[in-house]
Amino acid sequence: MLGKLIKNAFKANASTVYNVYIAMGIMGVVMLVLLFIDWTKWGDTGVGLGLAIKALISFVLCLTAGISVIMTFMSVISEFRRNMFEKEGHLTLSLPVRSSSLLLAKWVSGSFWVLLSYFVLCLCALGSFLYVARHSLAVVQGNEMYNSIYNLVIEMIDQFCEAAGVVTPPLSVFLNLAGLYAFSGAVKGCVFVLLVYFALTLSHCRPFHKLGKAGEVIYFFGGAFVVTTFASLVTKLVKIYIVISETNFTFTLSEKEVEAAWNLGFGAFSITNLYCTAICAVFVFLITAFLIDRKANAN
């Protein structure tokens, strides 16, 4: 049953956002086609025009990706509200399935689409940067351009680490750190979606329904405040870090070791906040499933 619920939830969210992804796909194809045009044939004017066209389409692509994030977010909210508590709720809530299965299906689907939209936005931003950089560098450096792009990225990492006051770690460490931050962001994105579902559910329970849609916003921020405060408090009391070297990962509770790791060109990542947020997510999930099962009403 859970698989069928997830399938339907995926389709429901996809039906509202697929147009944006098709539009981005078309733009991606146009960008690829533009790569094969030799702008130098038309001299400096052609190169300038090519850069302008590529910059413009890159900008539109990033803008569309940004719109897709907003649209996905709106879709996740409206789909949950409509499918659980409005007319479609008469069907959904009369299905012989557990409320936890219903919620889990919505959560998996909603989180997937929200994370996908963020991922696509990042991909578009990075892709657009490289796309425009490639055009500029290809003109002046020919086949050397890929090395130039690589050097450009390394230089950016150096500047970033310098600004943070730490020794620049090797690229492999930096990539591992980036992966951990991305994972942490993904977990927090999933918790964000769950908090939205919690707020929507609470606003359909007595006496919380009285505030209407304003209540949804208030309950969301209330829930987010509780989760963030709990995670921050625990993070202050207990600090667990992962120290990343080029060869392995080690756990430590010592801030001195973390400081030393950064000075040695290693990376360190605090996981306390991450697991506290994950623990909160379990509680929010159980509370929301209970509310759906025992308290919430379909309109």
Add this chain to the structure above:
Amino acid sequence: MENNLYENGAEGVNEAAAPETVSQEESKQEFAFKVRNLTKDYDGHIVLNNISFDIPKGKIVGLLGPNGCGKTTLIKILAGLIHDYSGMVKIDGRAIGIHTKARVAYLPDCTYFPDRFRTIDCINYFNDFFADFDKVKAIEFAARFGLDLNQRVRAMSKGMQEKLQLLVVMSRAADIYILDEPLGGVDPAARSVILDIIMNNYKENATIVLSTHLVNDLEHSFDHVLMLGKGSVLVNTGIDTLRSTGKSVEEIFKEVIGDAWEVD
């Protein structure tokens, strides 16, 4: 008159005063629904006021009452859509939950399929979630109603959407059918077809609860009548008992509902 019509004498039973004390005769009879001291209000406005009743199994029950008397609220509670009520509600001896939902085929008074669904999607959806659903029968119904399997819900008229919902609900071999105003939005010509579909396609020995304003059209189909009014159960009795008064259901309905009927 009202008290004479209470077949089960359940109205007004106070659970606190007589906790779960059922007579020997009552315990022998199997009930599709057992409701005790059910109260439900919307922001202080009481819709169902401490009502208690039993509905025997295997009956076609007419759920009658004027607008706003709590018919749809009662149905939503039985279907598991409303939870903030007080009192006890049991279907086939079990509290509302997954088990009762698996046995109840519920038709709401609104359209509940997503707009993007095609007819075949609605049929597949029911096939996915209800073990008692007969897909072949549903496709046959769709053809009989003239519904294109690839037509989207958003492209259907309200009447077509109601037919679609009815056909999927009646394609289930459920133990209990709860139908909220199934004839409400359809033209008089279609009513007899829909009524025919309902009466000829439910599972043998199933209980059907049929909420309606169209007392005259349906009274010959009922085995049992439950009339609600002003938050209370006004009548809960078998059709034979009603007919023994020499009046039609509609006449009794008008008589019992009284002022509320005039308001409607």
